[in-house]
Structure formats: structure tokens, C-alpha cells
Amino acid sequence: MTRDEAQSRMADVMERFLTLACRRLPDDVYEKLQECRDAETSPLQRVVYESYFENLALAQKLDRPCCQDTGLPHFYIRCGADFPFIGAVEDALRDAVRRATVSSPLRPNAVDFFTERNTGDNTGERMPWLHWDILPEGSDLQICVYFAGAGCSLPGRAQVFKPADGYGAIVKFVFEAVSGLALNACPPLIVGVGLGHNIENAGVLSKMACLRPLGTSHPHPKGAKLERDLLAGLNGLGVGAQGLPGERIAMAVHVESSARHTATIAAAVNVSCYTHRRGFITFHADMSCEQSSYKGVTL
Amino acid sequence: MKKVLTLPIREEDIEALHAGDVVYVTGSIATGRDDVHRRVTAEGMDSPFDLHGGVIFHAGPIVREGEVDQLISVGPTSSIRMEAFQAQFIAKTGVRLIIGKGGMGPATAEACQKYKAVHCVAMGGCAVSAAGQVEAIEGCFWRELGMPECMWILRVREFGPLVVSIDAHGGDLFAATRAQAAARRGTCQEPVEDSVKDYMTVE
Ligand code: SF4
Numbered sequence: 264m265t266r267d268e269a270q271s272r273m274a275d276v277m278e279r280f281l282t283l284a285c286r287r288l289p290d291d292v293y294e295k296l297q298e299c300r301d302a303e304t305s306p307l308q309r310v311v312y313e314s315y316f317e318n319l320a321l322a323q324k325l326d327r328p329c330c331q332d333t334g335l336p337h338f339y340i341r342c343g344a345d346f347p348f349i350g351a352v353e354d355a356l357r358d359a360v361r362r363a364t365v366s367s368p369l370r371p372n373a374v375d376f377f378t379e380r381n382t383g384d385n386t387g388e389r390m391p392w393l394h395w396d397i398l399p400e401g402s403d404l405q406i407c408v409y410f411a412g413a414g415c416s417l418p419g420r421a422q423v424f425k426p427a428d429g430y431g432a433i434v435k436f437v438f439e440a441v442s443g444l445a446l447n448a449c450p451p452l453i454v455g456v457g458l459g460h461n462i463e464n465a466g467v468l469s470k471m472a473c474l475r476p477l478g479t480s481h482p483h484p485k486g487a488k489l490e491r492d493l494l495a496g497l498n499g500l501g502v503g504a505q506g507l508p509g510e511r512i513a514m515a516v517h518v519e520s521s522a523r524h525t526a527t528i529a530a531a532v533n534v535s536c537y538t539h540r541r542g543f544i545t546f547h548a549d550m551s552c553e554q555s556s557y558k559g560v561t562l
Numbered sequence: 563m564k565k566v567l568t569l570p571i572r573e574e575d576i577e578a579l580h581a582g583d584v585v586y587v588t589g590s591i592a593t594g595r596d597d598v599h600r601r602v603t604a605e606g607m608d609s610p611f612d613l614h615g616g617v618i619f620h621a622g623p624i625v626r627e628g629e630v631d632q633l634i635s636v637g638p639t640s641s642i643r644m645e646a647f648q649a650q651f652i653a654k655t656g657v658r659l660i661i662g663k664g665g666m667g668p669a670t671a672e673a674c675q676k677y678k679a680v681h682c683v684a685m686g687g688c689a690v691s692a693a694g695q696v697e698a699i700e701g702c703f704w705r706e707l708g709m710p711e712c713m714w715i716l717r718v719r720e721f722g723p724l725v726v727s728i729d730a731h732g733g734d735l736f737a738a739t740r741a742q743a744a745a746r747r748g749t750c751q752e753p754v755e756d757s758v759k760d761y762m763t764v765e
Contacts (some may be wrong), residue, residue, distance in 0.1 A: 307725065310725070315688065318691040321690040322690045327693075328624065329689065330635070330688075330689050369712075374708075375725070381709070383708075413639065414663065426762070428760050430762065431755045439751070442744070449687050488757065492565055492754045496750040499750035505685060506665070536686070536687060
């Protein structure tokens with residue numbers, strides 16, 4: 264296969280995958296959302312969840328994006344060192360975004376700085392947003408697609424603390440972020456917490472935390488416990504779906520960490536709304552591919 | 563029974579609403595978000611569509627543009643972004659119903675009381691259901707602002723459910739929820755802070 268062939272195949276597949284991923288929730292998120300619904304008892308919460316599930320069903324039936332804010336396209340990529348078409352990936356993803364904007368359609372959300380013009384096709388300066396991790400072994404390309412909406416991006420924040428502030432500062436910071444603007448971010452949320460040593464490293468990790476499959480936990484037992492404790496704490500605030508009175512403001516809290524500088528503790532919080540549009544897809548060296556987020560769906 | 567407000571909305575319709583009520587709306591409503599609000603207030607331009615007794619919907623739809631524009635999906639955006647403009651917008655346009663997502667601030671709440679208006683939330687993320695309640699796109703103003711930001715006029719039938727979040731009597735559902743969350747925060751946060759007290763200890 265030539266590079267051009269690989270690029271055009273990837274663009275085709277990714278256009279279809281973007282179209283799929285903005286229409287339905289990944290299986291793990293859909294199940295968790297049902298669980299949250301069942302935990303709510305108030306009539307107002309029932310009204311909200313009825314709307315949620317009716318809308319998700321309609322989106323599939325009418326073949327449309329489930330939320331009008333299809334966000335900006337983010338791609339978190341894990342690329343095996345032996346994947347043969349690494350140079351074709353960025354152009355392929357850009358093409359896929361451009362085409363899906365018309366064919367899906369996606370709402371054109373990308374506005375370039377300073378010209379302040381909407382580009383009309385969801386691409387622009389450094390957009391789609393790509394994050395690369397190179398894996399030392401293997402020839403697979405794993406792509407995680409995420410649609411970053413505005414409501415759920417707005418509460419995001421990062422701060423660097425002194426070691427004297429300890430882990431307590433992290434806890435406070437998470438509570439502040441979630442009990443503030445996150446009420447408007449269409450709860451129940453997935454709360455991603457990134458721990459590192461400066462804001463951009465904590466920020467990237469907070470995003471990776473959001474993207475982690477539900478049901479997984481931080482590898483260190485203390486990290487995993489912090490995730491559970493934060494979830495229980497946040498869900499005690501008396502806030503439910505849509506930020507209205509209820510029981511579950513969050514579906515999950517995920518923590519990701521890197522080593523920190525001995526003299527700093529950085530924390531970032533990134534939240535994702537209930538329409539957590541995130542899908543995993545893997546391309547092999549021969550450009551065959553499979554997705555793992557939506558059972559029973561072939562691309 | 564479904565409580566349906568039919569446009570134009572009168573002062574007494576607003577008086578009858580209370581935070582937490584679930585309502586639906588029928589008539590021709592306008593979308594408007596950051597740029598529309600800035601134009602009508604900070605930039606001093608007149609709303610191109612008469613909003614007296616009407617509805618401003620904080621929303622940026624997906625429209626398949628063509629000879630006849632087709633609405634694909636529409637849903638509320640975070641209302642708080644419009645807080646800086648909303649009170650003046652209500653005063654200037656005579657709008658009675660603001661539909662959005664999440665709460666707004668004290669200036670809007672005050673204007674709702676003073677000018678007899680309410681803020682309601684539509685279900686965020688429920689864009690396909692909402693589009694199904696739109697019968698037609700009746701117009702589009704300020705198209706140069708781009709698809710999400712321009713003002714679309716939508717003819718809707720029994721659009722909802724909408725939850726009244728700020729009423730004209732001083733009731734504010736999100737402020738109340740926030741206050742409750744703030745009151746509970748200590749009890750919820752302290753045990754978590756406690757549980758990490760010795761996390762700085764070297765293992
Ligand atoms: S927060 Fe999420 S579900 Fe809500 S409107 Fe934004 S993108 Fe849609």
C-alpha cells in the first residue's frame with residue numbers, strides 16, 4: 264500500500280468513525296448513565312433522564328449527532344514505533360474532520376485567534392488537536408477520538424501548589440472546580456484529575472484521565488482510593504443531572520499522574536459531560552482496523 | 563397536564579411561574595448567544611427580530627445550509643456566558659423567556675423580577691429531541707456571525723421540557739442548589755481531605 268492509499272483509507276474510515284462517535288455514547292458510558300439514572304429519585308431528575316435517553320435513542324434513529332455542540336475534534340494517539348504510515352496520519356485526520364463536518368454534519372466551531380473568523384470546517388490553527396504517544400514496540404496505531412464541547416471545557420482549570428499544601432490542596436481544588444462552573448457542564452460528569460509538576464503536564468494528564476475507560480482505576484492503590492473518595496464526596500453535594508438538585512453529579516473520577524518536581528504539586532481538572540463522545544479505534548500495519556467502543560457496530 | 567406557554571407571553575403568564583416548574587413553549591423563538599447579546603447591548607445595535615413577549619434561546623444549532631435551511635440539531639448552551647449582557651438585554655428588548663442551560667447570576671435574577679421575565683433550562687445535550695419540536699426555520703439574521711452565533715428564528719411547538727430556573731418572584735433554582743452544595747461541601751470534602759492527610763509520607 265502506498266502512503267497516499269493509506270492516507271485516503273484512513274480519512275475514509277475516520278470520517279465514518281467521527282460520524283458514529285458524535286451520534287452514540289460508548290457502551291461503558293451508556294451503562295454508567297443508566298446506573299446514575301437509577302440512583303435518582305426526584306421527579307425533576309426523572310424528567311431530565313427521560314429527556315437524555317429519549318434524545319440518545321432519537322439520535323440513532325434519525326442518524327444525527329446527539330448534541331448540537333459537536334465540540335472540537337481531539338485525537339489522542341498511541342503509535343507503535345513500527346506503524347508504517349505515521350506521516351500520513353495528521354493529513355488523514357484533518358481530511359476526515361473536514362469531510363465529517365459536511366457529511367455528518369458537525370457544527371463548525373473552530374475560530375482562529377486574531378482573525379476571529381469561524382473557519383467553517385472545524386480545522387484551523389493546530390486544529391484538529393493531536394496528541395502523540397510513541398510506543399517503543401508494535402506496529403498498531405491506536406486513536407482515541409474525543410469531541411470537546413464548550414460547556415464541558417469551560418470549568419477546566421489547573422494550578423500549581425507548594426508541597427506544604429499537600430494532597431489536601433488537590434482535594435479542595437477538585438471540589439472547587441466541580442461545585443463551580445461544572446454544574447453547567449451537563450452532569451453527570453466524568454471528572455479527570457491530572458497530577459504533575461506544572462500546568463501543561465497536569466493538564467494533559469487530566470484529559471487522559473477523562474478519556475480512560477470507565478471501570479479502570481489509578482495503578483497505585485492510594486490513587487485508586489483517592490478516585491473513589493472524591494467520587495463519593497462529590498456525589499454528596501446534592502447535585503444531579505443538568506446541575507439540578509439530585510444525587511449524582513459525577514459518573515466517575517479518574518486520576519492520572521506523572522512524577523512531580525520535589526518542590527511543586529500541580530493539579531488540573533478537566534470535566535466531560537454526560538454525552539461523553541469518546542471512541543477508540545485501532546489501525547494495523549496493513550490499514551485494517553477495528554473499533555472497541557460500540558458493540559456490534561462495524562465500520 | 564402539560565403547561566404550554568403560547569407566544570406572545572404576557573406579564574401574568576410570567577407571574578404564574580415558579581422556579582422548579584416544568585413548562586413547554588409554542589411560537590416563533592429566536593436563538594442568540596454571546597455575539598447577539600454583545601451586539602444588542604455593548605454595541606448598541608437593535609435586535610433584528612421583535613422580542614417583546616418573546617423568547618431568546620441561548621443556543622447555536624447545526625443547520626444544513628441550502629436553498630431551504632434544514633435544522634439538524636439544536637440545544638441550549640451555558641447561559642452564564644451571557645450574564646454580563648442579559649439584564650440590559652431584557653430591559654432593551656422586552657423578552658420574557660430566556661432559555662438556556664445552567665444558572666445565571668444575580669443581575670439577571672434582578673432583571674427578571676423587575677421586568678417580569680423568567681430563565682428556563684432546556685435539557686443540555688438533548689439536541690435531536692429539541693430539533694424535532696422545531697417546525698421550521700423562519701429566518702436568520704446576522705449570518706456573518708457564523709452558524710452558532712447568528713440569530714435563527716425557529717417556529718416551535720410544545721418545545722420542552724423546560725425547567726423554570728429563575729422566576730420573577732426572586733426564586734432561583736440553581737442559586738438554591740449551589741447554596742445547598744456549598745453548605746454540604748464541608749461535610750463532603752473533609753473526609754476526603756482527611757483520607758489524604760498522610761499521603762505526603764514516604765512509602
Ligand atoms: S456540555 Fe456536553 S452535552 Fe452539554 S451541551 Fe455541551 S457538549 Fe452538549
